[in-house]
Structure formats: C-alpha cells, structure tokens
Amino acid sequence: MGDLLVVGSVALDSVKTPFGQATEALGGSATYFSFAASFFTTVRLVATVGEDFPGEHLALLKNRSVDLSGLQVSHGKTFRWVGEYGYDLNEARTLDTQLNVFADFKPSLPAPLRRTPFVFLANIDPELQLDVLRQMERPRLVALDTMNFWIDGRRQALLKAVAEVDVLLVNDAEARQLAREPNLIKAARTILGFGPRAVVVKRGEYGTLMVSDDHFFFVPAYPLESVFDPTGAGDSFAGGFMGYLAKRDDVGADAIRRAIVYGSVMASFAVEDFSLNRLVRLRPEEIRQRYEAFQDLVRFELEP
C-alpha cells in the first residue's frame, strides 16, 4: 500500500449544468484521482493549495487515507475554475480560470515519495510532468494525461514526456491532435510510435478504447439515466485505473483490461452528482456490483 502517487491540481470548482450547480466545491484533477484511487490503495497526493483551502476538504481526503505529505500549502489563494455544460455534456465551457498558487507550482517530492512504483501525471504543464519524472526512482508504471492546450503550446516538452511514460490517457480529439491524423485508430498507432506501451482514449458517453501494440480493448460508458456533472470523470477514471493496477501490483495485459473497467466504474459514479459528492457516499460493494454490471453489458458467447 502507499504505492500510488499523483501530481496534479487541487481546486475549488464552480460548475453549472442543466441539472443544477455547485459553487466553490472541491475539485481538481489530483483530488478526483486520489479519491477514486483511495478505494483500491493508499495514494500520495502532490499538489498545491492556498491558505484559504477549507480544512473540511483536507479532512475528507485524510479520511480516505490519502497521504498529504506532498501537498504544499502556499501563500495565496487556491486554484479556482468556473465552467458550465449544456445538454450535450461532452464538453465544458470555461467561464473563468484563476490559477492563483497553482501558477507557481513546482512539484518537489519529499524523499519517501520518490520510490512510489505507480505514478499518475495528471493534466499539468508537460515541463512539470518531466520534472516529476526526473525525481522518481525507477517507477514500475507511469501514466500521463494531457489536453489540447499543452498539445498546441508545449508540443516538444509533451512529446518528451510521452516518450517516457507507459500509458497515455487522452480523449479522441486530443489523440487526433497529438498524432496529427484524423483516423482515431491510425492516430493511436502513431502515438504508440512516440513511446508509450498503451494509449487509452476516453470518449465520454461513448466509452473508452485502449490501443496497444498487439491488441484493442473497448469498454462502453455505463448507461446512466441521469448524468449530473461530468467534471472529474476523466480523473476518476484514471484513479480507478491506476488504483486497481497499484493494488494488484500487476501491469500485465489482462490486469490493464480489468483496470480500464474499474476506471469506467469510478467515472460512472463520479458523474452521478456534483463535485465528489457521489464518490464520498460510495460504498465498496457498489464498485464490485457495477464492475459485474459492466461484464453483463458486453458479454456474449461464441455459438453453441
């Protein structure tokens, strides 16, 4: 245990969807990731918050046994994001971003954290992702998330980081943009050529496709009648994915398939309420039940 590390953001999100809204609620990539992963293993969170960060949020993470020794409390205000979604919940419209203390974030890992075997580099400046990689001592598996902003503005640093990781997590538009190729399958193969062993393409309500050198694996999104807030779905996916691999201490092809299903399970819960509300009230047996529901969703037999 204590074998999974995440570097990313902890934020206060104000989100509006057609189904309601949340104001200055707990958010951020590292937060969703840690919380989701905490159902599988102990997580070490590396991030920064301002002096205004509510103690209740820290308590929430501590209750899940998240190791906060890498969380810097900096002079200033916490990162804030304001966004909204229309009825098409696939894309957020950012209304305001206040980086605050996150603008000067320089991840410096306490010595005991540098030997963590499983590492998730959430969506931050690829220069910082590279900086974290340099501090790690022979991790067993590293996954990296990124976005259009970095693909466009920090391409060279990003390609350098991508070359050093095992798994890249992106959405379809990002995969196409990074590979400069419209066909998604060709794009994924091009990215494999950049270095990673697997590309996990998150397609929101259309599920997740994993492409590796020798095979494809597909998991649909769980069919939900009510999606309240898609914020954090991708990071909750990553939390379930990496949390499961770290728990099993297994990076084999079959474990990666199961990890993608656990990622899909955690994402499906995350979107059922605002902020981390659904994950906060999530019971471990619900994870198992939904995992089994995913199996029922796709099972079919060879002919009798």
Place this chain on the structure above:
Amino acid sequence: MGDLLVVGSVALDSVKTPFGQATEALGGSATYFSFAASFFTTVRLVATVGEDFPGEHLALLKNRSVDLSGLQVSHGKTFRWVGEYGYDLNEARTLDTQLNVFADFKPSLPAPLRRTPFVFLANIDPELQLDVLRQMERPRLVALDTMNFWIDGRRQALLKAVAEVDVLLVNDAEARQLAREPNLIKAARTILGFGPRAVVVKRGEYGTLMVSDDHFFFVPAYPLESVFDPTGAGDSFAGGFMGYLAKRDDVGADAIRRAIVYGSVMASFAVEDFSLNRLVRLRPEEIRQRYEAFQDLVRFELEP
C-alpha cells in the same frame, strides 16, 4: 432456410467520400440487407426496380440465393440517390434523390412469402410497413428501421407500426426524436413503452446499444483504420442481425446478443469499400474471424 423476408429499396447510388467515389453503383436498403443476410440464410427480397436496372446486379443477388420472386420490375427508372460524406463519416449529405418507380411502390406479397417467420421492414413509409405487416401471417419476429423524415412527417402511422414490431432499429438522434427525450437511455425506455421488446440504437463509429425491458447490451464498432464508405452500414447490420436469428430460429436474449455482434461484423465489412464491393468478395470464414475478434475486443475477467 428461405425464412427471412425484407421489404425496402433497391437503388443505384452515386456516392462521394474523401477516399473516392462510386457512380450509379448497386445500393438500397433491401439490397445491403439481403446481401449481408445471405451469408446466414435464404432471403426473400420485396422491392421495386425500373426497367433500366442492370441484369448484372440481379445476377449478383441470385448468386447469393436471394429469392427475387417479390421484386417488381416496374415501368420507369430505378430509384437513384446521390450523396456525399465529409471526413466525419457519421452523416451523409444528400445531393439528389430521384424516387422514380419507388414513388409508386405498393408492396404486394406473393402468397408463399406471407408465412415467412422473420421479417425486416427497412426504412420506407410507415404506411407501407403497416401494409406489409397486414399481409404477413403470424411472423415470429419483426424488426423495423426508420428515419427522421418519417418520425417527423408520419408520426402516427410510425407509432402504430412500432407498436406491432418486436425490435426497433434506430440511430441515437432518431431514438431521441421519436421519444422526445434528450437522454438516450430514458428515450430507449420510452420507446419500449410504445410496444417493441427491444430497441437497438446504432451509433455509427461509437457502436451499438441494445435496450430491452430487463437489460442493456453494448457492442463497439470494430476499430478500422480505413472506412471508405459508410453507405449501407445500418442495413448490413440489420442483415447480419436478422440473418443470424433466422438461421438459428431463436429469438431468446442470448441469441439476440450474438445477432447484434453478427450485425456489427457485417456492418464493419460493408464500410471497407464502396457499394457492396467488400460484401461481394467476403468469405464466410472472415465473418467467423471477425466475430471472434469482437469477443477479444471486449473480454475481461472477473478478478482472479
């Protein structure tokens, strides 16, 4: 054998995609359906063509043992469709439609055809679909396809037809439009309330979702590096789906799952070339191989 009947269109299609074009090539819903289904069982085709319809196309269908006793050769010209696709192959832009003899199509089934147990009502005027249903004698399973044009313009007749069939095949936009509900899962449940036992939602490159009273089933689209022409994908899907059910003479839940996979298999081949070209050179063992590839694409184990 000889146990599957389709009513729909036989057409000459002129199609342009970013990857090439075809001029006055064999097309039409009943054509794609029959050809795909002919790999599973004998198909009875009910449609109309003009006197100008090339004999080579008839020979192609006869070679696949398609029963053409219900094909009317009418005085006039064959139905023609002209369309094009952009790089987003999900939607066709219709440039020209010449209904010709199809405008006066009144399906009249020869007596031996009226007892066919499996029936596919391809996308035609719901009044004609109802008319065909009235001519059938206690079919075992009826599936119906439709489109936005009829949902909008012939809603009452369509609802009447939908109430009488077992399986409705639609795309997501059509499901939402028919149910008047933006959430796809709620929309599918609403449609189940109209009468059918199952709704099969075709989502193009995003796969297929089946919703029935007691469960969901999902099959992804086969990951293809090259999609040349999506025309006929939905009807090829229907052909594989109904062809398999008719061949097995089984309408149970597990057979329907396998049928949806066979439908996905046939659609994945259809889009690999223009017109029916890929289906014409398809070998039965390729169908089996791709079916197994679909199973590999989604398989994952419960934890050891």
